[in-house]
Amino acid sequence: MKGLWIGAATAALLAGSAQAKTLTVTPGGDAQEKIQTALLDAKPGDTVMIAAGRYELTDGISLDVANVTVKGAGADKTVLSFDGQKASGEGFLITSNKVTVRDLAVENCKGDGIKSKGVDQITFRNLRVEWTAGPKSTNGAYGVYPVSSTNVLIDNVTVKGASDAGIYVGQSKNIVVRNSRAEMNVAGIEIENSYNADVFDNVSTHNAGGILVFDLPNLPQMGGHSTRVFRNQVVQNDTNNFAKKGAIVGDVPTGTGIMVMANRDIHVFDNAIDQNQTAAVMVVSYTQSYDDLTYNPLPRDIAVHDNKIGKNGWAPQFPGGEVIAKAMGGTIPPVVWDGVTNFTPKGMSAPVAVKVHFTDGPVADLHFAAPGNVFSAKPEVKPTLDDGPIAEPKPVVLPKAQTGQ
Amino acid sequence: MKRVLAALAAIVSLGTASAPAQTPDGVDLKALMSETPAPTLSAYRIFTPEGPNHPNAGVTPYALNTPLFSDYAEKARFLYLPPGTHATYRAEGALDLPVGATLVKSFAYPADLRKPAEKVRVIETRLLIHRKRGWVALAYVWNDAQTQAVLKRAGTRVDVAFTDAHGKAMQIDYRVPNQNQCKECHSLSGRITPIGPKARNLNGNFPYAEGAENQLAHWTRTGLLTGAPAPDKAPRTAVWNDPAEPLEARARAYLDGNCAHCHNPKGAASNSGLFLDLEETRPVRYGVGKRPVAAGKGAGDLVTDLVPGKPDASIIAYRMASTEPGVMMPELGRSVTHEEGVALIREYIAKLQAPAAR
Numbered sequence: 001m002k003g004l005w006i007g008a009a010t011a012a013l014l015a016g017s018a019q020a021k022t023l024t025v026t027p028g029g030d031a032q033e034k035i036q037t038a039l040l041d042a043k044p045g046d047t048v049m050i051a052a053g054r055y056e057l058t059d060g061i062s063l064d065v066a067n068v069t070v071k072g073a074g075a076d077k078t079v080l081s082f083d084g085q086k087a088s089g090e091g092f093l094i095t096s097n098k099v100t101v102r103d104l105a106v107e108n109c110k111g112d113g114i115k116s117k118g119v120d121q122i123t124f125r126n127l128r129v130e131w132t133a134g135p136k137s138t139n140g141a142y143g144v145y146p147v148s149s150t151n152v153l154i155d156n157v158t159v160k161g162a163s164d165a166g167i168y169v170g171q172s173k174n175i176v177v178r179n180s181r182a183e184m185n186v187a188g189i190e191i192e193n194s195y196n197a198d199v200f201d202n203v204s205t206h207n208a209g210g211i212l213v214f215d216l217p218n219l220p221q222m223g224g225h226s227t228r229v230f231r232n233q234v235v236q237n238d239t240n241n242f243a244k245k246g247a248i249v250g251d252v253p254t255g256t257g258i259m260v261m262a263n264r265d266i267h268v269f270d271n272a273i274d275q276n277q278t279a280a281v282m283v284v285s286y287t288q289s290y291d292d293l294t295y296n297p298l299p300r301d302i303a304v305h306d307n308k309i310g311k312n313g314w315a316p317q318f319p320g321g322e323v324i325a326k327a328m329g330g331t332i333p334p335v336v337w338d339g340v341t342n343f344t345p346k347g348m349s350a351p352v353a354v355k356v357h358f359t360d361g362p363v364a365d366l367h368f369a370a371p372g373n374v375f376s377a378k379p380e381v382k383p384t385l386d387d388g389p390i391a392e393p394k395p396v397v398l399p400k401a402q403t404g405q
Numbered sequence: 406m407k408r409v410l411a412a413l414a415a416i417v418s419l420g421t422a423s424a425p426a427q428t429p430d431g432v433d434l435k436a437l438m439s440e441t442p443a444p445t446l447s448a449y450r451i452f453t454p455e456g457p458n459h460p461n462a463g464v465t466p467y468a469l470n471t472p473l474f475s476d477y478a479e480k481a482r483f484l485y486l487p488p489g490t491h492a493t494y495r496a497e498g499a500l501d502l503p504v505g506a507t508l509v510k511s512f513a514y515p516a517d518l519r520k521p522a523e524k525v526r527v528i529e530t531r532l533l534i535h536r537k538r539g540w541v542a543l544a545y546v547w548n549d550a551q552t553q554a555v556l557k558r559a560g561t562r563v564d565v566a567f568t569d570a571h572g573k574a575m576q577i578d579y580r581v582p583n584q585n586q587c588k589e590c591h592s593l594s595g596r597i598t599p600i601g602p603k604a605r606n607l608n609g610n611f612p613y614a615e616g617a618e619n620q621l622a623h624w625t626r627t628g629l630l631t632g633a634p635a636p637d638k639a640p641r642t643a644v645w646n647d648p649a650e651p652l653e654a655r656a657r658a659y660l661d662g663n664c665a666h667c668h669n670p671k672g673a674a675s676n677s678g679l680f681l682d683l684e685e686t687r688p689v690r691y692g693v694g695k696r697p698v699a700a701g702k703g704a705g706d707l708v709t710d711l712v713p714g715k716p717d718a719s720i721i722a723y724r725m726a727s728t729e730p731g732v733m734m735p736e737l738g739r740s741v742t743h744e745e746g747v748a749l750i751r752e753y754i755a756k757l758q759a760p761a762a763r
Contacts, residue, residue: 036559036583059560062585086562087580089736095585095595111731112701117673118595140731141701147676164701171676192698218695219678220670246697246704246720288696291689 020045027053032061035080039063039070050104052077060088066096069403072104075128075158082109090115090145094122100404102126108133108140113159115145122146123153123404131161135184137242142168143185146175148221151398153405155179164247165190166207169197171221176396177202186243187212187252188234193219197227198396208241209252210234210276215262216248217290217297224263226393229271234258235310236275241317253278253317262286264300267392273334274310278317280334281307281360285343287372293346297371299337303357303390309334320374324364328381333362337385340368355387432461434487437507437534446530446545446554449507451485456551457511457527463488464509465629467620469606471645471658473666473735474743475512476577477569478528479521482601483509486629492602494621494632496640497684499599500607508533508599512579517568528563529581530554533591533599540597542587558584578740586737589673590666600666604633605640605683642683645749656753657683659746660691660721663735679710688760692721703732713759716751725750 023038023046035055038048044067052073057080063070072078082091091109094101094116105128106113113129116122129143143159146152147170157180159166166185169175175197181204182188188204190212191197197213204210211234215224234257243250252259255277260266261284273280281304286297313332316325325332341354361384369376398405436448443449453459460466464483472480486492487505495501502508510531516524532543545554546561560583569575591597607624610617621639624630633639642661643654665682667674677698680690689695692711697704697720704720712718724734726747733739 033559033561036585040558040584058562059580059583060586062583062589064585064588085730086578087730087737087740088586089731093585093589095588109731110729111703111736117676137702139702141699141703145699147699164699168699170699216696216698218689219698220675244702244704245706246708247701248696248698289694290696291694 019043020047022047022049024049024051025055026051027055031055032057032059036061039065039068042068044068047071050078050080054079054081056081056084057091058084058086060085060090060093062093062095063099064095067098067403068096069100069102070104071100071102074103075105075126078104079107080104081107083107085110090140093117094119097121098403099123100125102404104128105130107131111140112145113140113143113162115142115147116149116152117147119146119149121151121399121402122149123155123402124157125153125155125404127157129157129159129162129166131163133161135161135163135186135239135242137163137244139163141247142166143182144168145170146172148172150174151402152176153398153402155404157181158183160184162186163243164249165212168192169194171219174396174398176398181205182207182210184239186239186241186247187249188237190214190249191224191227192216193221193224194227195221195223195225196393196396199227199229200231203233203235205233205235205237206239207237208239208243208254209249209256209259210237210273211258212249212252213258213260213263213266214248216286217292217295222292222295226265227263227267228393228395229258229266229268232271234271234273234276234280238275238277253321255279255312255315255317257281257312259284260299260302262295262297262299263302264296265390265393266299266301267303267390269303269306270308272308272310273312274308276312277315278313278321279332279336280309280312281336283335283337283356283358285338285340285368285371296343296345296352298340298343298352298354300352300354301356301390303392304335305357305359307334307360309360324366324377324379327379328364333364333381334360335363335385337363337365338368338371339365340371342370355390356385357387357390358385361385430461432463432485432507434505437485437532438505438536440536442541442543442556442558444556446532446556449532451483451507451509451530451532457481457513457530457547457554458525460509465624465627466611467602467607468609468611469601469662470609470642471606471655471662472601473662474739474746476565476579476739476741477518477567477575477743478512478514478579479525481511481513484602484629485509491628492624492630494604494630494634494639496604498603500602500604500630502535502599502602504535504537506535508602510601514565514567518570519568519572526565527551527554528565528579529557531587533587533597540591540599542584542591542597544581544584544587546581557581560584560586575741580738580740582737589737590735592673593669593671603642606642606662608636608639608641609644646745652749652753652756656749657691659749663743663746667735692719693757693760701731703734705732711754711757713757714755716754719754722747722751722754
């Protein structure tokens with residue numbers, strides 16, 4: 001009887017594996033048609049294997065089938081080249097749930113690199129997304145770009161040369177960015193308008209800004225919160241900001257280590273932050289006009305502690321930076337906060353409480369009267385600024401069944 | 406065993422699908438409904454054997470007040486409804502179309518746009534078929550002889566040459582979309598949906614063989630549509646290039662037809678927060694004073710989507726004028742600039758009043 005049961009189980013397993021198949025694409029011929037056809041033919045459970053080689057694509061490719069893994073032979077072996085791209089806003093677009101993209105490279109997309117829109121469970125693993133001519137404002141905007149997605153894993157990904165953010169997670173929930181490398185982008189890693197993100201064990205270097213956590217108004221998902229940025233190396237971010245003016249990251253001063261704009265419950269700890277000429281950590285309000293009454297432009301409940309902070313802030317690249325640095329003894333202190341605390345959202349009678357826990361001092365409190373109100377600044381440097389401990393967001397847990405973990 | 410039976414059943418059903426339908430020469434509804442798309446367009450008998458300019462019986466031509474610009478291609482649109490079914494009127498969004506309904510759109514170029522009826526080359530015919538489980542998009546590409554169109558699920562590119570309305574020679578690297586790209590535009594909350602046949606965009610005259618008639622009235626009279634009010638009681642999209650209509654109505658109609666398939670709260674560009682559908686009434690949502698979010702280099706050196714009075718400072722006009730992938734909008738469906746469309750939007754922005762200070 002026992003044997004029979006095992007037999008049945010084996011048969012079920014075999015049936016399962018017989019259904020899930022691998023569609024292999026090899027170099028040569030019409031790469032566009034071959035890869036796209038495989039992405040269209042894949043059924044849930046299948047793997048699209050793109051064999052080692054270089055594939056010249058003329059248009060974006062896209063996947064809209066759930067539960068599919070797209071796999072190359074390695075980030076240095078399977079190269080999807082978009083040098084000759086004639087259309088589409090990105091190289092590779094994913095719009096279906098439970099997808100893993102791994103072990104391949106995407107080069108020189110005219111727009112974004114690899115984008116997922118509205119996906120639950122998206123894994124980007126062992127990837128290289130690169131603009132090979134180095135930092136140029138004509139490069140595509142984002143390298144790895146999950147947006148409006150849930151359960152996002154970005155692991156061991158390298159992005160170089162993005163004219164906006166190398167790794168950009170927008171309007172998403174439950175996010176892990178780890179073991180990745182961002183180099184020579186305007187922003188290395190950016191978490192924007194997102195809820196619950198863990199960003200750890202990454203290297204962000206030679207960008208204009210290392211790691212950004214932003215919340216912007218007038219978007220379907222706002223009120224970014226609960227991001228932990230820890231154990232990252234944020235070093236020598238020294239590439240001149242090469243973004244076009246219209247991009248919000250165009251406002252990030254060259255040589256910014258970590259920047260938190262708006263948001264609540266952001267914790268920055270155990271990072272090594274060194275050789276960033278503007279500042280190690282900046283905590284600032286959103287300063288542009290907006291007309292979304294539900295938006296709070298202030299950073300609230302922000303903790304910066306136990307980071308290993310080297311030499312930073314010796315030549316700040318924001319307007320008036322030189323004067324401010326001089327007033328503070330020649331260099332910008334490790335943590336700079338605009339000090340705005342008096343924002344009262346529409347419909348409320350008193351300002352929302354703002355707590356900070358900045359124990360990596362000294363800390364510059366600029367005491368702006370309002371977001372971006374530079375002229376009202378009353379800079380003050382203190383050893384620390386501490387309203388007491390702030391509860392750390394719980395670690396992000398991805399679904400056990402998520403593929404590619 | 407079950408699987409073998411299922412496979413047999415599938416083969417049998419395929420067999421019946423390719424067998425002649427009840428009306429031998431009519432549209433083959435079974436072929437349209439088959440899960441396996443036909444490799445050639447002729448299998449559906451949407452057109453008679455005479456070719457793409459000859460719709461079969463039961464296939465009704467229609468036009469939109471303001472269509473999407475597609476590299477100056479001329480478009481011929483047709484609606485097929487299964488016998489005994491009808492569309493149901495909806496004031497907002499596309500008409501409610503029954504299972505089996507098929508929307509047919511051919512893209513064609515006359516050799517000279519100034520002589521639109523002469524030397525017309527049909528490039529592709531796209532189908533949007535309403536199956537039981539939802540809409541399916543398919544694109545068929547015509548051969549040079551115009552005798553056969555074959556399925557191209559992965560899309561393709563076709564070299565097209567024509568003379569434009571100003572007598573200028575044009576060369577276009579025409580893109581037939583892949584199946585997913587069809588959905589990128591035809592998508593609401595991730596499901597494929599028709600865009601064009603909204604009551605308001607159909608609310609205009611069509612030159613039928615028996616004379617011009619309002620399409621909503623004609624469809625109602627011929628039993629294709631139920632529930633529609635009289636045309637003058639139904640909403641109506643302005644005709645973008647009719648100078649007799651108000652400028653703002655034409656511009657908003659153009660943005661609706663060319664941008665809102667993605668730029669709406671349920672579309673592919675929902676994350677942008679820029680909503681260009683005609684139903685949107687909040688100025689910041691349709692771009693006035695709105696800063697871009699994830700436009701990256703697409704914004705150029707501009708910081709606002711739409712600046713009243715200043716087309717040169719408005720990202721919308723900048724991206725409409727561009728032909729550079731990653732900058733140009735729409736992202737799909739064009740490779741050249743729609744000069745007349747850009748001119749309309751620039752004029753609209755130039756004359757737009759800034760909203761009153763709050």
